[in-house]
Amino acid sequence: MSASDPIAQPAADARPGRAWRPFALTAPAIILLIAVIGYPLLTIVLRSLSEPEWGLQNYAWFFGAPVNLTVLQRTFTISAWVTLVCVIAAYPYAYLMTAVGPRVRLVLVLCVLIPFWVSGVVRTLSWVILLQDSGVINSLLRSAGFSGVKLIRTQTGVVIGMAQVLLPFMILPLYSVMQGIDLRLMRAAQSLGARPSRAFFTVYLPLSLPGVYAGAIIVFILSLGFYITPALLGGPRSTMLSTLVQTQVLSLLQWGRGGAMGVVLLVTTFVLLALAAPVMRSRHREAGRR
Amino acid sequence: MNPVQASKGAAIDLESISKAYGGFKALDGVSLRIEPGEFMTLLGPSGSGKTTTLNVIAGFTDVTSGKLLVGEKSVVGVPAHKRNIGVVFQHYALFPHMSVGRNVAYPLTLRGIDQATRQARVARALDMVKMGDFAHRYPSELSGGQQQRVALARAIVFDPPLLLMDEPLGALDKKLREWLQLEIKRIHRELGTTFVYVTHDQEEALVLSDRIAVFNRGRIEQVGTGRQLYDEPATLFVGRFIGDSTVLRGQARSDGNSTALSIAGETVTAPRRLAGEASPVMLLRPEKLSLCRPGQNAANGANRLSGTIAEAIYLGSESKYEVKLADGSGAIVRSALTGESFGLGDKVELCFDGTDAKLLADDSTADTTLT
Amino acid sequence: MEMKPLTRVLLGLVCLLVAIWLVAPTLVVVPMSFNENKSLAFPPQGFSWQWYENFATNPDWSNSFLNSLKVASIVAVLATVLGTLAAFGLDRMKARPANLLRMLMLTPMVVPGVVLAIGIYAVYLDTQLVGTLLGFVLAHTILALPFVLIAVSASLEVFDRRLETAAASLGAGALTTFRTVTLPLIAPGVASGMLFAFATSFDEIVVSLFITNPYLKTLPVQIFASITRDADPTVAAVGTILLFATTILIGGGMLLLGRERKGRQ
Numbered sequence: 062m063s064a065s066d067p068i069a070q071p072a073a074d075a076r077p078g079r080a081w082r083p084f085a086l087t088a089p090a091i092i093l094l095i096a097v098i099g100y101p102l103l104t105i106v107l108r109s110l111s112e113p114e115w116g117l118q119n120y121a122w123f124f125g126a127p128v129n130l131t132v133l134q135r136t137f138t139i140s141a142w143v144t145l146v147c148v149i150a151a152y153p154y155a156y157l158m159t160a161v162g163p164r165v166r167l168v169l170v171l172c173v174l175i176p177f178w179v180s181g182v183v184r185t186l187s188w189v190i191l192l193q194d195s196g197v198i199n200s201l202l203r204s205a206g207f208s209g210v211k212l213i214r215t216q217t218g219v220v221i222g223m224a225q226v227l228l229p230f231m232i233l234p235l236y237s238v239m240q241g242i243d244l245r246l247m248r249a250a251q252s253l254g255a256r257p258s259r260a261f262f263t264v265y266l267p268l269s270l271p272g273v274y275a276g277a278i279i280v281f282i283l284s285l286g287f288y289i290t291p292a293l294l295g296g297p298r299s300t301m302l303s304t305l306v307q308t309q310v311l312s313l314l315q316w317g318r319g320g321a322m323g324v325v326l327l328v329t330t331f332v333l334l335a336l337a338a339p340v341m342r343s344r345h346r347e348a349g350r351r
Numbered sequence: 352m353n354p355v356q357a358s359k360g361a362a363i364d365l366e367s368i369s370k371a372y373g374g375f376k377a378l379d380g381v382s383l384r385i386e387p388g389e390f391m392t393l394l395g396p397s398g399s400g401k402t403t404t405l406n407v408i409a410g411f412t413d414v415t416s417g418k419l420l421v422g423e424k425s426v427v428g429v430p431a432h433k434r435n436i437g438v439v440f441q442h443y444a445l446f447p448h449m450s451v452g453r454n455v456a457y458p459l460t461l462r463g464i465d466q467a468t469r470q471a472r473v474a475r476a477l478d479m480v481k482m483g484d485f486a487h488r489y490p491s492e493l494s495g496g497q498q499q500r501v502a503l504a505r506a507i508v509f510d511p512p513l514l515l516m517d518e519p520l521g522a523l524d525k526k527l528r529e530w531l532q533l534e535i536k537r538i539h540r541e542l543g544t545t546f547v548y549v550t551h552d553q554e555e556a557l558v559l560s561d562r563i564a565v566f567n568r569g570r571i572e573q574v575g576t577g578r579q580l581y582d583e584p585a586t587l588f589v590g591r592f593i594g595d596s597t598v599l600r601g602q603a604r605s606d607g608n609s610t611a612l613s614i615a616g617e618t619v620t621a622p623r624r625l626a627g628e629a630s631p632v633m634l635l636r637p638e639k640l641s642l643c644r645p646g647q648n649a650a651n652g653a654n655r656l657s658g659t660i661a662e663a664i665y666l667g668s669e670s671k672y673e674v675k676l677a678d679g680s681g682a683i684v685r686s687a688l689t690g691e692s693f694g695l696g697d698k699v700e701l702c703f704d705g706t707d708a709k710l711l712a713d714d715s716t717a718d719t720t721l722t
Numbered sequence: 723m724e725m726k727p728l729t730r731v732l733l734g735l736v737c738l739l740v741a742i743w744l745v746a747p748t749l750v751v752v753p754m755s756f757n758e759n760k761s762l763a764f765p766p767q768g769f770s771w772q773w774y775e776n777f778a779t780n781p782d783w784s785n786s787f788l789n790s791l792k793v794a795s796i797v798a799v800l801a802t803v804l805g806t807l808a809a810f811g812l813d814r815m816k817a818r819p820a821n822l823l824r825m826l827m828l829t830p831m832v833v834p835g836v837v838l839a840i841g842i843y844a845v846y847l848d849t850q851l852v853g854t855l856l857g858f859v860l861a862h863t864i865l866a867l868p869f870v871l872i873a874v875s876a877s878l879e880v881f882d883r884r885l886e887t888a889a890a891s892l893g894a895g896a897l898t899t900f901r902t903v904t905l906p907l908i909a910p911g912v913a914s915g916m917l918f919a920f921a922t923s924f925d926e927i928v929v930s931l932f933i934t935n936p937y938l939k940t941l942p943v944q945i946f947a948s949i950t951r952d953a954d955p956t957v958a959a960v961g962t963i964l965l966f967a968t969t970i971l972i973g974g975g976m977l978l979l980g981r982e983r984k985g986r987q
Binding site: 105169182319 | 726733734736737740741743744745747748749750751754762763764765804805807808810811812813814815819820823826827829830832833834835836837838839840841842843844845860861863864867871921924925927928932942945946949950957958960961964965968969971972973976
Binding site: 409410430431440444446509515 | 885895
């Protein structure tokens with residue numbers, strides 16, 4: 062049968078003389094990529110090492126100043142909180158998406174997609190309106206007789222706003238993994254004597270973990286580099302690394318120091334990605350197996 | 352692309368075609384001449400090189416070495432889309448975004464044929480495959496058999512001098528397959544173009560073909576009509592691949608003009624001998640064998656081998672028996688229902704005429720490739 | 723999976739809260755946009771269309787809107803062409819180089835925005851691209867490229883390449899095959915890639931903040947400036963317009979897709 066014939070492969074492979082063609086097709090994108098991403102990043106790395114003079118002084122300055130380390134630590138803390146909030150909120154939501162009929166699912170999907178598509182700046186603006194001292198939440202609290210709470214320019218406010226913006230990045234991968242889980246496995250577990258809750262923790266949860274990992278990694282990495290939401294919702298005590306980079310470059314014209322911070326942020330991101338890569342790959346294998 | 356010339360079939364010459372994928376030789380010196388208007392089937396087990404040969408003719412695969420002539424002109428290096436050869440695929444390959452009519456019109460549009468002519472030819476091609484009423488449907492609305500008929504119409508609508516078919520009925524059920532085989536035969540007769548048909552199903556090959564080329568391990572074992580392949584197989588592989596057969600192996604002794612095989616103490620002889628040094632085996636067709644009770648006189652032949660009935664299958668018009676011989680090998684016998692019938696475990700004698708036994712060189716690979 | 727009624731109610735409640743959290747904050751711009759006072763304080767006072775008028779007549783707003791439209795349209799076309807070509811190339815490559823190049827082309831998605839922004843800013847300062855249309859288009863194209871790549875690659879993955887072999891056997895050359903067979907069949911992926919590219923550019927803020935100047939501002943830059951500078955309810959009006967435009971686009975798109983899928987089957 063020709064399907065198993067080693068030969069029944071598409072025509073293009075059979076023309077060794079044309080092997081360069083696919084590379085030619087990717088060339089324009091690659092060239093633009095090198096010019097608009099590769100070269101600028103290289104510039105930043107070089108500036109961090111060469112301004113005002115060659116050496117590691119900018120990195121020494123960054124890791125030597127407690128205030129920078131505080132911001133670095135805060136960046137990680139806020140990202141971790143955002144990730145945690147996203148996991149907790151996304152898990153039941155994604156599960157419900159798999160469990161309901163097509164009509165309700167459409168509504169649930171729209172609830173995720175519409176904010177996802179509405180301009181990020183507008184969504185942050187909404188949070189400013191909601192969280193500010195004269196905002197929706199405080200005026201509701203006050204009219205109910207409570208005293209107002211400080212939300213804007215606090216870490217809590219930043220986490221609430223960022224988590225809302227990033228939630229779709231958590232829900233969508235979770236949903237795609239959960240969709241592939243064979244629910245008959247739960248029935249099998251129950252037929253073997255597991256209570257529903259036990260069946261959930263021993264069967265469903267482990268099977269859904271690849272989705273949690275994937276979503277968590279995406280959310281965490283995106284959080285690290287967040288700029289707009291902390292800039293608008295945060296105050297001096299919730300500054301994140303991105304804001305610091307911007308201040309060094311635009312306000313203080315310290316390209317070397319700003320560059321060094323940028324490189325730290327960049328390296329951190331790629332290290333995390335590299336660490337996550339095996340998990341992501343096994344997730345693909347998992348998905349392929351069903 | 353001249354339609355007048357194209358309406359006759361083209362001859363194909365393959366001369367020592369080889370195709371290697373790294374170390375693997377998919378084709379190893381294949382030579383074959385296909386006459387204009389002939390229905391040639393490339394038959395063989397999977398991986399034997401028949402589909403590669405088809406892909407080489409179609410231009411989907413480049414050859415490593417060898418010459419290929421279509422209509423007496425070399426086409427090596429000519430890309431597939433300039434060869435003007437119709438191809439029908441096992442997986443139909445109908446364009447899902449075009450209606451049946453547009454699918455069939457596609458090759459005509461590419462050839463710049465005007466709309467009126469196009470419509471007429473599409474209608475004619477669809478009528479030929481009895482799908483005239485389906486021009487406005489989409490492929491996804493058709494059954495497998497209907498899709499394959501549309502694919503056939505699409506492959507013949509531009510009057511190619513040569514039509515290639517790669518297991519076109521492989522994905523269909525038996526009834527539909529048998530009916531479409533007859534349809535393909537009829538269309539071949541009506542068109543008069545050269546057909547090259549790839550299949551692994553020897554019955555299909557026998558039904559359809561003028562001639563059959565039997566492929567094995569990247570080579571052609573034998574080319575001939577179905578009768579030639581059945582009656583005069585050139586190799587043990589061909590003998591075993593075409594039709595049912597019984598192979599007798601034993602201690603061989605050749606003298607003068609005859610060969611004797613001694614099988615577990617019994618001896619059978621055939622009045623011929625094999626040229627060369629290879630050890631001979633005897634290949635017998637089921638209808639050349641007969642069964643009788645031990646000691647009884649046989650209807651035919653001087654050769655007798657004792658055995659036991661291991662399987663008795665009732666086939667309607669006849670019965671098929673599997674006999675276990677003394678050396679443990681099996682034999683297949685077909686006998687008309689009018690004769691004596693046997694039950695499981697009956698002691699029998701297997702009789703045949705020495706002239707009916709084909710002497711062939713033993714080839715242990717024949718068994719492994721077939722299973 | 724059968725759930726106890728209590729679990730079911732709890733689950734539904736939690737999800738309702740999440741849905742509200744997702745959608746409601748964005749809706750708050752709608753009442754604010756009709757505020758009579760020049761304030762973003764809640765609750766809004768009275769009713770007026772003045773902020774919509776301001777958006778249409780104030781050149782700061784209308785120009786930035788037109789700029790965004792212009793940049794996003796060019797980016798959508800450019801990124802779609804480059805991304806489709808690249809996706810096609812990757813699809814035809816051996817797995818190893820394809821995976822490597824794909825990873826490379828997806829980097830713009832994970833590089834922190836500010837790092838990329840200062841890098842591009844540094845290069846643009848040297849090449850005088852700050853505040854130019856070309857500068858915006860180049861930066862946004864590279865950011866939009868991954869989305870096109872992902873969308874088109876997904877379509878190519880389900881595309882049956884044997885159809886191309888069939889087209890060749892019927893007489894179609896490589897380009898004709900692409901135009902008449904491959905492209906129509908991957909069109910949904912290309913279209914959604916284009917939509918993503920447009921949205922990415924239209925919404926891009928971080929890099930834009932760095933490479934903007936008073937002569938060329940995009941809408942997000944103007945919104946950002948307005949939020950940080952004063953409490954101008956025009957941003958709420960803009961937000962409301964964008965919210966409705968997006969909803970109509972997505973809702974319409976989903977309806978169309980659903981209808982087409984039904985028609986095909």
